[in-house]
Amino acid sequence: MCGIMGYVGRQEAAPIIIDGLRRLEYRGYDSAGVAIHDGTGLAVTKAEGKLARLAAVLEEHPLAGTFGIGHTRWATHGVPSDRNAHPHTDPGGEIVVVHNGIIENFLVLKEALAAEGAEFASETDTEVLAHLIAHEYDGDLLEAVRRAVGKAQGAYALVAMAKAEPGRMVAVRMISPLVIGIGDGEMFLASDVPAILHHTRDIVVVDNGEMVDITPQGWRIETLAGVAVERDTLEINWDAAQAERGGYPHFMLKEIFEQPQAATETLSGRLLDDGSVELEDVHFPDGFVEALDKIWIAACGTALHAGHVGKEVFEHLLRIPTEAAFAHELRYRNPLIQGVTLTVAISQSGETADTLAAAGLAKRLDSRLLALTNVVGSTLSREADDILYTRAGPEIAVASTKAYLTMLLGEYLLALKIGRDRGVIPPALDEALVRGLRSLPTKIEEALKTEEEVVAVAGHFVGHEDVYFIGRGLDHAVAMEGSLKMKEISYIHSEAMPAGELKHGTLALVTEGTPVVVVLTQRDLYDKTVSAIQEVKARGAFVIAVAYEDDTEVLKHADEALRIPRVHDLLSPVLSIVPLQLLAYHVAAARGHDIDQPRNLAKSVTVE
Numbered sequence: 366m367c368g369i370m371g372y373v374g375r376q377e378a379a380p381i382i383i384d385g386l387r388r389l390e391y392r393g394y395d396s397a398g399v400a401i402h403d404g405t406g407l408a409v410t411k412a413e414g415k416l417a418r419l420a421a422v423l424e425e426h427p428l429a430g431t432f433g434i435g436h437t438r439w440a441t442h443g444v445p446s447d448r449n450a451h452p453h454t455d456p457g458g459e460i461v462v463v464h465n466g467i468i469e470n471f472l473v474l475k476e477a478l479a480a481e482g483a484e485f486a487s488e489t490d491t492e493v494l495a496h497l498i499a500h501e502y503d504g505d506l507l508e509a510v511r512r513a514v515g516k517a518q519g520a521y522a523l524v525a526m527a528k529a530e531p532g533r534m535v536a537v538r539m540i541s542p543l544v545i546g547i548g549d550g551e552m553f554l555a556s557d558v559p560a561i562l563h564h565t566r567d568i569v570v571v572d573n574g575e576m577v578d579i580t581p582q583g584w585r586i587e588t589l590a591g592v593a594v595e596r597d598t599l600e601i602n603w604d605a606a607q608a609e610r611g612g613y614p615h616f617m618l619k620e621i622f623e624q625p626q627a628a629t630e631t632l633s634g635r636l637l638d639d640g641s642v643e644l645e646d647v648h649f650p651d652g653f654v655e656a657l658d659k660i661w662i663a664a665c666g667t668a669l670h671a672g673h674v675g676k677e678v679f680e681h682l683l684r685i686p687t688e689a690a691f692a693h694e695l696r697y698r699n700p701l702i703q704g705v706t707l708t709v710a711i712s713q714s715g716e717t718a719d720t721l722a723a724a725g726l727a728k729r730l731d732s733r734l735l736a737l738t739n740v741v742g743s744t745l746s747r748e749a750d751d752i753l754y755t756r757a758g759p760e761i762a763v764a765s766t767k768a769y770l771t772m773l774l775g776e777y778l779l780a781l782k783i784g785r786d787r788g789v790i791p792p793a794l795d796e797a798l799v800r801g802l803r804s805l806p807t808k809i810e811e812a813l814k815t816e817e818e819v820v821a822v823a824g825h826f827v828g829h830e831d832v833y834f835i836g837r838g839l840d841h842a843v844a845m846e847g848s849l850k851m852k853e854i855s856y857i858h859s860e861a862m863p864a865g866e867l868k869h870g871t872l873a874l875v876t877e878g879t880p881v882v883v884v885l886t887q888r889d890l891y892d893k894t895v896s897a898i899q900e901v902k903a904r905g906a907f908v909i910a911v912a913y914e915d916d917t918e919v920l921k922h923a924d925e926a927l928r929i930p931r932v933h934d935l936l937s938p939v940l941s942i943v944p945l946q947l948l949a950y951h952v953a954a955a956r957g958h959d960i961d962q963p964r965n966l967a968k969s970v971t972v973e
């Protein structure tokens with residue numbers, strides 16, 4: 366996830382672009398840059414770090430010109446640096462490009478260009494696009510971009526300018542968002558509405574698979590196949606703060622709804638058409654996977670809850686003993702990390718002090734260290750032998766949602782990779798999982814449609830001070846995360862436990878009306894979990910189940926059901942967590958809490 370912004374008109378472009386990027390910084394902020402066309406030539410300025418650094422550089426060395434594009438980056442290919450910051454040009458400086466998202470086949474394209482003698486100044490996939498467009502350019506930017514993107518695969522949005530065509534911007538949307546802003550003799554392009562709302566409220570939303578041709582006088586949309594598209598203009602009446610949240614009342618809700626796209630990006634380029642799994646920064650030495658004795662997972666909070674899912678998945682698919690441990694316990698536990706081990710340290714920020722300490726300990730004990738993290742260039746990623754980036758994009762709300770969901774996807778990819786190398790996953794299961802993983806972005810969209818039912822169910826929680834989440838196996842792992850979400854933003858005391866554990870003590874706390882959330886997806890454990898529902902129902906509990914849409918039994922036992930699409934049971938956590946995130950959100954909203962910044966908490970816990 367990155368922010369892109371373009372302007373063509375009569376005003377100086379650089380200050381308008383910087384102002385727009387400032388409002389898109391929530392999409393990424395590890396480096397930024399602008400390219401300005403002054404009518405005769407293109408000039409590019411970029412800087413590692415937050416946008417303020419770029420603004421300071423531009424203050425000292427202003428770029429004049431009334432056409433330009435800019436970018437604030439969230440690194441996916443190549444560490445944050447001046448070199449990797451956008452915009453990128455071809456070697457001749459004829460074409461300049463900013464881009465958000467991932468070009469899946471960039472390595473293949475890069476190698477083909479390199480074989481023809483092309484030299485690259487950065488490690489990014491974006492630079493490959495600049496080369497490709499320049500290669501195709503014969504005086505018409507729109508046609509050159511069309512031919513170039515015909516060769517690229519992935520989920521992205523891009524904006525390009527040509528030195529020879531001042532005042533023209535061409536853009537493409539393939540999944541990553543893009544909007545056009547219509548001014549008076551000036552036009553804007555941006556990843557999101559807030560970037561342009563101070564200049565115009567007349568917006569045109571670009572759809573997937575569409576190209577945009579823009580000059581100061583107007584805009585034109587056509588499909589990649591060249592068919593003209595008619596599109597109405599929208600008038601946006603959000604205020605500025607609301608606009609930064611994309612019209613959502615809170616970042617948490619926005620991030621919950623970004624999950625289909627985040628999942629697309631996590632999987633992008635990693636599950637290849639020939640069925641292979643390509644994890645670009647995971648390079649196990651020869652023989653390592655075959656000899657692996659044990660997997661350790663070290664993490665805290667939500668990241669550890671993702672780790673509990675990982676433990677179940679690794680043990681089921683790989684038959685390798687796996688322990689998911691609190692990083693803060695592991696670091697002082699004198700753990701038996703011995704033999705050939707892989708430690709998977711999971712952290713959204715990659716900066717959690719306890720997780721870094723546990724990872725450091727594992728390395729000292731000769732474990733191989735794999736970082737499953739969202740932040741490119743984070744301390745954890747720098748210390749790890751292998752890295753699996755979740756690519757969820759910046760997560761602003763303290764309560765983690767899309768980072769968790771993409772951590773789960775990272776674990777499935779890792780399990781498939783290791784399982785194949787060890788030859789332990791039966792082909793039919795492997796195929797079912799690959800099919801299931803590919804279906805998840807669409808199914809997450811479906812799961813988000815539970816919101817209406819969730820709002821109704823949330824009313825049952827608002828007046829309570831104790832709630833319980835139960836499940837078995839993978840459902841228990843999800844129950845833990847649902848419970849954490851609930852307590853951290855609603856401030857309702859919430860406990861999660863395996864469904865079979867209730868009768869060993871906690872059942873004493875269940876009285877008339879006590880809300881109990883049951884995650885009920887695992888076929889093998891279904892009847893056992895139903896017994897636990899009956900135990901709490903007999904004590905007056907109000908039971909809300911998360912179940913598959915085609916489960917015709919569930920309402921014989923539970924009071925309410927939140928439905929998710931059917932998927933392979935091993936993949937169900939990716940869907941069953943969605944209504945639970947929404948439930949926590951709507952209960953907290955009904956209780957009037959500061960959802961994005963709950964009391965006493967911080968997004969990144971960099972102290973012990």
Ligand code: F6R
Binds near residue numbers: 665713714716717
């Ligand atoms: C809860 C939450 C925290 C974090 C934990 C670890 O919603 O976000 O529990 O998961 O503090 O943070 P990271 O993943 O950055 O190591």
